Amino acid sequence: SALGAKEVDATRKNLGWPYDPFHVPEDVKKHWSRHVPEGAALEAEWNAKFAEYEKKYKEEAAELKSLSNGEFPAGWEKALPTYTPESPADATRNLSQQCLNALAKVLPGLLGGSADLASSNMTLLKMFGDFQKDTPEERNVRFGVREHGMGAICNGIALHSPGLIPYCATFFVFTDYMRAAMRISALCEARVIYVMTHDSIGLGEDGPTHQPIEHLASFRAMPNILMLRPADGNETAGAYKVAVLNRKRPSILALSRQKLPQLPGTSIEGVEKGGYIISDNSSGNKPDVILIGTGSELEIAAKAGDELRKGGKTVRVVSFISWELFDDQSDEYKESVLPDAVSARVSIEAGSTFGWEKIVGSKGKAIGIDRFGASAPAGKIYKEFGITVDAVIEAAKAVC
Structure with a gap:
């Protein structure tokens, strides 16, 4: 809470600061103003180095620009798989992995992982290894069993650069352990993709401790967050397209453990x-x-x-x-x-x-x-x- 006028005045006196609010003394201005040309010179030096780098490494420079400005390759969404009613039935968690791996080939800023449930959430990017101190080019993040920390990390990644698209995963019921981080995603307009599998009683024998009931309703009540529950492959692909395009809203994908048929009439555009x-x-x-x-x-x-x-x-x-x-x-x-x-x-x-x-x-x-x-x-x-x-x-x- 605010200090209040009396406390502010007392603090000023204690610090020996007699100036009016927002007044910057002349000697302070002079001290900081000398850094302006220094900063400009450093920026010019960096730009010159990058220009040389861009000449030698065109593809790498384009990727860096994409990560920095959030401009994706033209037609990236065409990488998303499509399905017909004749396509085999599958769990939407599996279809989600197909979409993630397809998008990872065309979106260099897509990275993420699971809270120690990658084999159940189906979040592994198969063409990449683990992101570690010595392998920063890899994109699979092993968050460990710490759902809140996982969500907070993804918030930081999303807010760092518009070209970075973090995703994280656990069972849908375990969003209870990370709800505060998810709420911050919505509040800060951070594009985080929450891949939440085992989305209903359809998960079976694990029982009520693992079966979400109130979770869909609770997230629909949360401002500025997209709650998406796809029915098949086309809808899962559509959900990912929406999640990537919504730069100022996090998205939650609620995905099934059980196999579902590819339905007539569903479409990416409909989603x-x-x-x-x-x-x-x-x-x-x-x-x-x-x-x-x-x-x-x-x-x-x-x-x-x-x-x-x-x-x-x-x-x-x-x-x-x-x-x-x-x-x-x-x-x-x-x-x-x-x-x-x-x-x-x-x-x-x-x-x-x-x-x-x-x-x-x-x-x-x-x-x-x-x-x-x-x-x-x-x-x-x-x-x-x-x-x-x-x-x-x-x-x-x-x-x-």
Whole structure:
């Protein structure tokens, strides 16, 4: 807190400083002014050396400039992998590693690692070794089991230079150990990519100590942070594109342990909108019901939509990968995805339902988990907790 006027006056007297606030005495000015030409000469000398370096080592000089000014190579995003429904099913944590390794080839400032969980978080950059005192050119950082320190280190890297893109990883539930550092990322507008795997009860037998419930809702409540929960390969690639492009916002990627199919209708471009339509058999922007899913539950919403259509319903299925990005869109776009006239809405997400009333409205239904998890295989626990196609169909019929 501020000292206050009396304490400031007393401090001035104690230090023998009689000058007005912000007044710089003449002798102090003279002392520091002599350093101006010295600094200018040193800068000119450095610029001359760099000009020579640039002539001899064009590629290395371009990379250094990129790290310093944050200008990425043209078309860098084309390095991101794309997928089709025929591509094999895979966990989004594995798809995340594919994206990280693809981006590392074209973004020299991408570096990071895990809190001693690299083999589970799938964060290893395969073409690089470990960043150490004697190997500063390598990009895999072994943070150790210290989540808060890991986040703080990444904040420092991100704020050092606009061309540096740090990422760090652990299980999503363990963000509780690093939340303060993540909040500082958001507060300081530091572009840190938080790669958070094992994002739901789908992780299985590790049980409630490792199964996040309230975490998605809590980060959606935090200002200036992007919470992204991709459903498949295209959405994971889109999440990374968004994370790199958002220079003044950190991003959290919530990724699955279990394998997920590559869904029809998902796209990198759709992710940039936060929420978008992946299938729709209605006309005139008036479906009978809108089914909304995120991450591993988008597949469930899509299957429920198929079954409801067989019964004659017009159904729109929406991927809602990021509330924050959707909020950034125009009112016209939001209306094209979630029209005000359609109150029959059902959301499904393997996490707390807190906040979903904002999306589904007072007449809609939010399917989720508002208790701690349990230890069981993913398929069994999904069924026991009602995160199923049948639950979505039942809810849809109730709200139509």
